[in-house]
Amino acid sequence: MLSTDLLAYYRQISLQPLTIVDVETTGMVATTSRVIEVAVVQASLQDGIQHQQTDLINPEVPVPPKITVITGIDPEMVATAPRSPQIWPHYLSLLNTGILTAHNLAFDYPFLQAEYHRLDTIFSRPEDEQLCTVLLARQLLPDLRSRSLPDLVRHFGFNVGQSHRAAADALACWLLAERLLTEIQTEADESLLARFAKQWIDLKAAATILGCSTRQARSRLQHAQVQSRKTSTRYQRGGTVLYQRGGVEQLFYQQQDKQKDEQDNDIQLSLL
Secondary structure (H helix, E strand, C coil): CCHHHHHHHHHHHEEEEEEEEEEEEECCCCCCCCCCEEEEEEEEECEEEEEEEEEEEEECCCCCHHHHHHHHCCHHHHHHHHHHHHHHHHHHHHHHHEEEEEECHHHHHHHHHHHHHHCCCCCCCCCHHHHHEEHHHHHHHHCCEEECCCHHHHEEEEECCCCCCHHHHHHHHHHHHHHHHHHHHCCCHHHHHHHHHEEEEEHHHHHHCCCCHHHHHHHHHHHHHCCCCEEECHHHHEEEEEEEEEHHHHHHHHHHHHHHHHHHCCCCHCCC
């Protein structure tokens, strides 16, 4: 999606009520792990917080010690908590209302879908009714070294309590969305687009913008000498090449201009 389209999307989202969700889980994979805590905050820029709700859930599977270290949730805490069939039906109407929002929605959303699937219930939200504050933070705060929620809580000084607990993280996500969407509403287009242009995106995202395969995109980006950098994580030994959004979009517009010129030439030749 081009920056101009992103800006229009965020402007439209900023006028709607948000349903912010956070889940704490027994692991990283939705199909094999379970939710042990869920929190929802419903709010809007116009009216602020309208509703907050959180529950511990008995996952009926062991809570790994490393999860207890991260979240503070131990097996004894969930042993007496309600089981999934007693919890999730009460959240369905909430989660189907407003713009579904989370910090790294790509993590929370599959867990929600998996939990409802186990109850033979379909949970699905259209892409235009979803908001990921990680992506929004990457686009509006490109100069920060980290856009993890705990780091953003420290950066902005949000008073939300212990990170990695669902209620605190959902509240932090709302405060972040409130701050960034307010900037979307009030800041000039030129300033916002300049911030978007500094975002680093991966090859797949660049290929989507350019409308071609990743192989073609890599070749075009290298030929155009679009600014890039390599990043690595403990999960990716070889690292990932990232490209600056502004350079990718400039290449896109150059391609559009070239195609238009070629079409105009073809039309002129056909008239001869």
